[in-house]
Amino acid sequence: MGAGDAPFRGSSAIVAGVLTEHQLYHDFARLYQGVYVSKRTPVTAAVRARAAWLFAGPDAVLTGFSAVALHGSKWIDVSEPAEVIRPGHRMPVKGLLTHDYRLEPDEAIVIGGMRVATPARAAFDLGRRLPRPEAIVALDSLCNATGLKPRDVVMVAERHPGARGVARLRSNLVDVDGGAESPPETHTRLVIVDAGLPRPETQIPIVGNDGWEFARSDLGWREWSVLVEYDGEHHWTDRRQRAWDIERSARIEALGWKVIRVGAELLYTRPDELIRRVRAKLHAAGAPV
Structure with missing residues (x-):
């Protein structure tokens, strides 16, 4: 805790004797309440995703841009907020989108000890939330990185017919092509x-x-x-x-x-x-x- 470049819980590092409070506040930046990262560490989408997961707790599932970053997708704007699916209503948190979505058990996997939406589920969440150009760029990149096909996302949509934005998603999928490399x-x-x-x-x-x-x-x-x-x-x-x-x-x-x-x-x-x-x-x- 605190020795590497990965986000960590500040209180845990102090209790373990890895850091003092002075070191924590002087050498590390707070990404979310109680979650810190070295000031030397570039805050990429993947770094922000891990920090968000630590903050949200083990019952949370990373989705959206957080998930696609962990699946190896490129071209993600580092200013995009992290995204998690977490049951129940939460207070708004700067730099974090919290969704109370229904999630099937096989729509999440474990990456680096974190629960992460599958590529198809992450595409389902992004494709129904984002405006058309942004959605297609994000889905093109995800398909390019993972081999995901639009039909895989359609299968997720068929499980959630009443979800908000499904019509937008289906329209966006028509124009998705994983051959795009930028x-x-x-x-x-x-x-x-x-x-x-x-x-x-x-x-x-x-x-x-x-x-x-x-x-x-x-x-x-x-x-x-x-x-x-x-x-x-x-x-x-x-x-x-x-x-x-x-x-x-x-x-x-x-x-x-x-x-x-x-x-x-x-x-x-x-x-x-x-x-x-x-x-x-x-x-x-x-x-x-």
């Missing part, structure tokens, strides 16, 4: 889908004339040989990455693929221009757009 990839796909264009496939393998796969494209349409590639900042600032991108693009286009490259500025400030470019490429390739 939020901008999800956002790019949603812009395309929401414009009424054909739904793209994700992570398309690119095979050279020698029969070997040398690349995977973020998304596109094999039928019309059109690809959409999102270039994050490192594609422009890393010299080696940029050199490979140029070589990779030349090889892909030599195979007959048409490529639309997307950056943050185009995606987030000029989405209409992005759609115009995609539509033009698809139209030229014979797609019914």
Whole structure:
């Protein structure tokens, strides 16, 4: 207690003689009442989840962003509150969402000694609570990390037909795709889908004339040989990455693929221009757009 980087109960550390009160208040930060972590420790979603579980007690089950962090999902905003399912009504606690949800016994597992919602149950809780873009980003990331499929979440929804937000969840699941490897990839796909264009496939393998796969494209349409590639900042600032991108693009286009490259500025400030470019490429390739 107190010696490592994991959250711990301050009173237990003092009683065990691991820390003095002065050390506790000087060297450690309080995350929740009675629960502390070293000031040197970055407070990630996983760290906040453990702290929340210690605070809420052993009958609590971590869900939402807390659960997906422990299942290995990436791209979680560290400012998101921890989430637990705990019977009975509780006073509001800063940085913690407490839900009085009905939970089936097989909808929770144990990770690191803590009770945690399964990926399907965590997706069920997030997908019915969050607005559409945020929900789909979170569920894409969870599916990518765990292999979860939308149909697995539907099975949980069928067990809880009267739960609040189930209709929203079912609508969100239609657009979930675990092939997305970052939020901008999800956002790019949603812009395309929401414009009424054909739904793209994700992570398309690119095979050279020698029969070997040398690349995977973020998304596109094999039928019309059109690809959409999102270039994050490192594609422009890393010299080696940029050199490979140029070589990779030349090889892909030599195979007959048409490529639309997307950056943050185009995606987030000029989405209409992005759609115009995609539509033009698809139209030229014979797609019914």
